[in-house]
Amino acid sequence: MIQLTSDCMEKIFENLEYEDIHSCLLVNRTLCKYSVPILWRTIWNYNTLIASLPNESKNILNKNEINFINPNSIPPLFNYTEFIKSLSIDEIDKKIERLLKHHKSPNINYNKYIVTREIFKMCMNKIYSLRELSFPHLVRYIPFTTYPGATECLRYLSELSCSSNIYSEFFYQLSQICHKIQSLNITFNNVISNGLIQLITVQKNLKYLTFEGFDNLEVVIPLLKKHSNNFLELNLYGHLPIPLSFIADYVNLRELVLSFDRHCGFENFENLQDVSLPRLQILKFSYGGSNQDYLIKFLERNGMNLEEFTVDGTNHDSLNLAVAKFCPNLRSLFTIFLKDEIETLKIIFNNCQQLECIRVWCGGKYLPEDVLLKVVTSHSPKYFYELKMNYECKGNRLFINWKYQNKEQEKNKIFSHLEQQDEHERLNVWLNQEWWIRKRNDRLSLLKNRTENERSIGRSRNEIERSDELIIGQSIERLNERLKERSVGWTGRSIGPIRRNEWLNVRRSSELPGRSINIERRNELNERLIGWTDRSMGQNTNELSNEPTFRDENDKAKEGLESFFISWTNRVPKKSFSLTFISQSCSITTKLEVKKSIVEVIEKYKELGVVKKFEVVDFYDFEL
Numbered sequence: 001m002i003q004l005t006s007d008c009m010e011k012i013f014e015n016l017e018y019e020d021i022h023s024c025l026l027v028n029r030t031l032c033k034y035s036v037p038i039l040w041r042t043i044w045n046y047n048t049l050i051a052s053l054p055n056e057s058k059n060i061l062n063k064n065e066i067n068f069i070n071p072n073s074i075p076p077l078f079n080y081t082e083f084i085k086s087l088s089i090d091e092i093d094k095k096i097e098r099l100l101k102h103h104k105s106p107n108i109n110y111n112k113y114i115v116t117r118e119i120f121k122m123c124m125n126k127i128y129s130l131r132e133l134s135f136p137h138l139v140r141y142i143p144f145t146t147y148p149g150a151t152e153c154l155r156y157l158s159e160l161s162c163s164s165n166i167y168s169e170f171f172y173q174l175s176q177i178c179h180k181i182q183s184l185n186i187t188f189n190n191v192i193s194n195g196l197i198q199l200i201t202v203q204k205n206l207k208y209l210t211f212e213g214f215d216n217l218e219v220v221i222p223l224l225k226k227h228s229n230n231f232l233e234l235n236l237y238g239h240l241p242i243p244l245s246f247i248a249d250y251v252n253l254r255e256l257v258l259s260f261d262r263h264c265g266f267e268n269f270e271n272l273q274d275v276s277l278p279r280l281q282i283l284k285f286s287y288g289g290s291n292q293d294y295l296i297k298f299l300e301r302n303g304m305n306l307e308e309f310t311v312d313g314t315n316h317d318s319l320n321l322a323v324a325k326f327c328p329n330l331r332s333l334f335t336i337f338l339k340d341e342i343e344t345l346k347i348i349f350n351n352c353q354q355l356e357c358i359r360v361w362c363g364g365k366y367l368p369e370d371v372l373l374k375v376v377t378s379h380s381p382k383y384f385y386e387l388k389m390n391y392e393c394k395g396n397r398l399f400i401n402w403k404y405q406n407k408e409q410e411k412n413k414i415f416s417h418l419e420q421q422d423e424h425e426r427l428n429v430w431l432n433q434e435w436w437i438r439k440r441n442d443r444l445s446l447l448k449n450r451t452e453n454e455r456s457i458g459r460s461r462n463e464i465e466r467s468d469e470l471i472i473g474q475s476i477e478r479l480n481e482r483l484k485e486r487s488v489g490w491t492g493r494s495i496g497p498i499r500r501n502e503w504l505n506v507r508r509s510s511e512l513p514g515r516s517i518n519i520e521r522r523n524e525l526n527e528r529l530i531g532w533t534d535r536s537m538g539q540n541t542n543e544l545s546n547e548p549t550f551r552d553e554n555d556k557a558k559e560g561l562e563s564f565f566i567s568w569t570n571r572v573p574k575k576s577f578s579l580t581f582i583s584q585s586c587s588i589t590t591k592l593e594v595k596k597s598i599v600e601v602i603e604k605y606k607e608l609g610v611v612k613k614f615e616v617v618d619f620y621d622f623e624l
Helices: 006-014 018-023 031-041 046-051 054-061 091-100 108-126 151-156 168-179 194-201 217-227 245-248 291-302 319-328 342-351 369-379 407-415 423-441 452-456 460-484 498-509 519-533 550-569 598-607
Strands: 087-088 132-135 159-163 183-187 208-212 231-240 254-262 282-286 307-312 332-334 357-361 386-391 398-403 577-584 589-592 611-616
Touching: 018 031, 046 108, 046 291, 087 091, 091 108, 091 132, 108 151, 151 168, 151 183, 168 194, 194 217, 208 217, 245 319, 291 319, 319 342, 357 577, 369 386, 369 550, 452 460, 550 598, 577 589, 589 598, 598 611
Parallel strands: 087 132, 132 159, 159 183, 183 208, 208 231, 231 254, 254 282, 282 307, 307 332, 332 357, 357 386, 386 577, 577 611
Antiparallel strands: 398 589
């Protein structure tokens, strides 16, 4: 292996994806040495962190019968704590509580306090220079700012996220130590701590502000007046209308984000329509109820230098046309187009020649996927390479379905994130996950065998069968209403309605002597039911008799996407394509599932280098 300097290796690792860094851990000692400090900028594994506690802290845990640490475990290979650059008090509190519950520890609240206290003692003593601190919610107060080493640890803190009603003493102590905070994220509640006011007052270099909720915000705004020329970013998220006139003082803003409740809108936005922000590059609105004319006028003054523009929750074709007219240097755009506004999208592509990425809603009343791809192929500018498609949970679409998922499976996913102590426990969690998946995949729940418990309570076979028939009969009636004489699952052909006796025979043929059913017919019934249960919320894309079969739709989607990728390979200059599906599901029991044929096409062109990245993400995990 070629020996590179430490500085060179560090720069290489700084630019790697998280998964790639993780894969370097076990390659050799050298790569491990460069991987661990990056992975441990935030706490990566709480069992390892607790195993790193000094002996004094371990003795305290043992005295309180908190038995996290295996006495025979190998000591940690690194001093992991010294690599930590970001601490979240809220996350530490939750993770420790989960671990205690997993180990069935008594007195969880008290033991959580003990473990968290010892962790903060170690962190304050061993972290040389903490950069980020998050304290978003009220938890049992631990005076870690008074612990040995806290002054050195917190002196260069540059980013603070907190709630406005946290104990004043905490903010007063921070104000004595931290004078170089650049980024401040405040969640406003009914009370604003006097200590928070003091902390804001002593800051010398504030540049980035994020306010969430606006209770008593008017108390804080005057304190920020002296920093108005320094602010580069302002993010406002809330559910109450507030006057926005103070933004006019922040003339050097590069990023402005306004995200309010869809029902409150932007009060006094007209005060901003004539404001000039000459350095503004990123502008984002979400659920805005403001007058579109005010926003259009704002774009007329400030759109020339915009590189990223987002507007969600409102749709006016006039606004999209204004984007095309006043924002020629856009690189990224997220806006709403209805299905009859495809010409407006073409105008934007033609006028915004620097555009690299666009995010739009698809399906239903929004742009059809196939039409969107054709326009991207024929009209997108030469630098364009990334498409993000939003989906609502309203029926299946050309590329995706909405799939029902078991609530217990979701619980198991949450459980799987618990920190486990050894590989044996990790394997048990994985096996449990596999079991729940198998349980979910048994879509024909009515076909499960009766248990011995039913017979042990003295019910006769005839009584059981009569009870079965009542339940099954109701289900069949509902199914036949939806599926009678229509396409079956993925077969594309029609079979007659399901008959009660056939259903019962399907269920009993494997357990009752003398019961039999034609194998072909049985497979058809199973195929029909599987197709039906895969339609989330009972929706069936073939409910209208004049709709195409599933096979036709799949072929259309597959051919359309393949044609798009073939066209993409002929673009000049050549650029790999990135595709993202963003899921806004209507409940935790549904999830977006990309059709198998679509995944096959995408994977094919990933191997050929045409597709650089493909991912499916949740709307609420996606950055505005």
